[in-house]
Amino acid sequence: MIEDEVHRDRRRAVITGWGAITPVGLTADDTWAALLEGRCGIAKINSFDTTGLLTQIAGEVKGFDADDYMPHKISRRMDTYAQYAVAATVQAVEAAKLTIPPHLAPRAGVLIGSGYGPVGSYYRQAEQLRTKGPRGISPFSAITGAMDSASGEVSMMFGATGPTRAISTACATGTDAIGEAARWIQHGYADIVLTGGTDCCVTAVDIAGSSNARALSRRNDDPERASRPFDKDRDGFIMSAGAGALVLEEATGAISRGRNILAEVIGYASTSDAYHWTSPHPEGLGARRAMRNxxxxxxIEPSEVDYINAHGTSTELNDETEVQAIRQVFGEHAVKIPVSSTKSMTGHMIGAAGAVELIAAGYAVQTGFVPPTINCDTPLDTEINFVPHRPQEWDTRIAMSNSFGFGGHNAVLVIRRWEE
Incomplete structure (x- = not known):
């Protein structure tokens, strides 16, 4: 069969470095440590006045200084979402001990996604135009305000002259970016790809819109317990900011350069519900198909998966639908493996979520521990192991990471412990 030939002949895409900027940590290691501790990064919003907003809590990034990662003359032209992406990529590249010399540059690509893009810059420029007129608009606005500004900045910083792209598929963005980047490597379009997802959409406009759509939790007086994936008392997700970045390499090249391989990307699929802008298909058809594909x-067979990092947003419809889809795809195996949502601690980082959650799945493969779902006091399905409250020691050879977004976007990644 042609499909068998494609699988046999395609190259192997491996992860050699990762980095993260999140509400619970300013590095991937710090983020993982916080997840294992069950530490929550959700709090009262302090970056703007929340008066009149129905939701006044979020997962903001704390203590971040862009100048720790790039010259100020570069950081000042960038929207915060792009600063997060560059910072996370710097971490990933340093972790991979990667340099991109001129002879490798044409085979090095960048694929970084964002659900919302540079919304902070949009709003600031609109206010400048209103108060100061056309002369108040920065000459950098066309760059800063572009959805591809993060990937462009990363490309220029590291000298990657292969394909450079941006991708936007709502909450599935980070997962789609990594999956497509893996395909670039598997099918020979690139040997190295700097990839991931980023967002900084904790703004008054975006909080107001999502809250008015009844998508956000309104537990303003109890922020650390507001994100409750798979709990019967959940009342909405928490908007958050952050970035996750990975270095993907073709396996033989990574080995020849003496790279430490963290995990291998072995499966990816994306589907669309074509059903509703904000609600998942009631039978989870798109989610099921994405997992199966x-x-x-x-x-591999479903029985070979050891852990699922679920999308688990803490919304009524998503959590119920995702559990049903997991049961449909995995059958009896669904109740034999841990299924947890790290959004219970980070909140929902939108375009960054899938990237950071794949990194969490990668740590699970590396360490033998799976992160918890905090606040899961009354699980909606008592047979499934949602890893309530505390991490669990679990030998994870193969992990799946799910991302299901507004607009019916579904994306799923499967990674495996490195085996030569």
């Missing part, structure tokens, strides 16, 4: 792409 990712397993097929990986060439």
């Amino acid at each position: 990712a397993l097929a792409d990986a060439g």
